[in-house]
Amino acid sequence: MQIPLIYQTIIANLETVITGQTDALRKLLAAFISGGHVLLEDLPGTGKTTLAKALAQSLQITFQRIQFTPDLLPSDILGVSIFNQQNQKFSLHKGPIFTEILLADEINRASPRTQSALLEAMEEQQVSIDGNRYQLSETFFVIATQNPIEFHGTYPLPEAQMDRFAMCFKLGYVSAEQEVAILTNQASKTISPCANEADIDILRQAAKSVRISEELKYYIVNLVRATRDMEGVQMGASLRAALTLMKASQALALFDGMEFVTPEHIQEIAIPVIAHRLKVDSQAHFSGFNGEKIVQNILHKIEVPI
Numbered sequence: 001m002q003i004p005l006i007y008q009t010i011i012a013n014l015e016t017v018i019t020g021q022t023d024a025l026r027k028l029l030a031a032f033i034s035g036g037h038v039l040l041e042d043l044p045g046t047g048k049t050t051l052a053k054a055l056a057q058s059l060q061i062t063f064q065r066i067q068f069t070p071d072l073l074p075s076d077i078l079g080v081s082i083f084n085q086q087n088q089k090f091s092l093h094k095g096p097i098f099t100e101i102l103l104a105d106e107i108n109r110a111s112p113r114t115q116s117a118l119l120e121a122m123e124e125q126q127v128s129i130d131g132n133r134y135q136l137s138e139t140f141f142v143i144a145t146q147n148p149i150e151f152h153g154t155y156p157l158p159e160a161q162m163d164r165f166a167m168c169f170k171l172g173y174v175s176a177e178q179e180v181a182i183l184t185n186q187a188s189k190t191i192s193p194c195a196n197e198a199d200i201d202i203l204r205q206a207a208k209s210v211r212i213s214e215e216l217k218y219y220i221v222n223l224v225r226a227t228r229d230m231e232g233v234q235m236g237a238s239l240r241a242a243l244t245l246m247k248a249s250q251a252l253a254l255f256d257g258m259e260f261v262t263p264e265h266i267q268e269i270a271i272p273v274i275a276h277r278l279k280v281d282s283q284a285h286f287s288g289f290n291g292e293k294i295v296q297n298i299l300h301k302i303e304v305p306i
Contacts, residue, residue, distance in 0.1 A: 004256070041169075049145075074116075108155050216263065219266060236277075267299060
């Protein structure tokens with residue numbers, strides 16, 4: 001199967017249950033293929049859980065869901081060692097993090113201590129339990145959801161954890177016509193596998209080989225560095241943002257059947273890759289100045305390579 005066809009097949013399969021979200025699906029797969037994780041910040045009932053389940057079913061890989069609550073403990077995520085009386089040894093009871101796609105639902109309802117339990121797993125693809133390290137799957141992918149910070153009972157995610165999400169974007173509500181179509185087709189909606197781990201590996205290896213010119217690398221670096229000097233920004237984007245932007249743009253170019261990255265690929269995902277990493281001071285925030293607007297301004301200011 002040709003590489004763009006693999007992508008198109010997965011998208012078409014997901015769209016049988018996720019209606020009107022083509023752009024969001026494209027971003028999600030770009031993050032997944034480039035080895036990143038996704039944070040979906042949206043209101044309840046917009047299809048975030050359905051999306052995560054549908055992706056796992058399409059790719060024939062394992063799926064686990066964790067409902068984050070204020071009383072959730074790190075051990076509820078990672079697992080725990082239990083002493084076996086029969087053989088006088090400790091045995092590990094693995095937590096839900098030992099999967100390939102993990103849905104961390106309403107992650108900002110848990111305490112920062114519990115949120116941080118995901119940090120090592122997201123960055124290193126491993127977890128430490130009772131002094132022992134355990135490797136996670138190579139396809140380990142976190143789809144975290146969070147309610148808007150203004151909701152009651154939520155804790156803002158630490159900057160270090162926000163930086164580990166490759167992208168942050170919203171699904172939003174679909175049009176009235178699409179909602180009617182969802183109601184009409186709800187009973188018959190099922191999803192079947194259309195790809196496997198071998199296809200995932202093909203896409204990931206191919207994305208790494210997509211060419212990106214030195215001029216576009218400088219363009220990416222200039223975009224990221226500009227966030228550190230913007231008025232009203234307490235903390236700009238890190239080098240990790242530049243790496244993510246490059247890898248995700250390579251994935252988008254691959255999806256489009258191209259052998260090289262264009263400025264349009266970078267611009268397409270600059271906001272979901274960079275905006276959530278910025279810490280805006282309170283005065284600028286109350287003036288309606290947020291990460292998304294900052295990145296938009298930078299995109300207009302930085303000269304695009306020809």
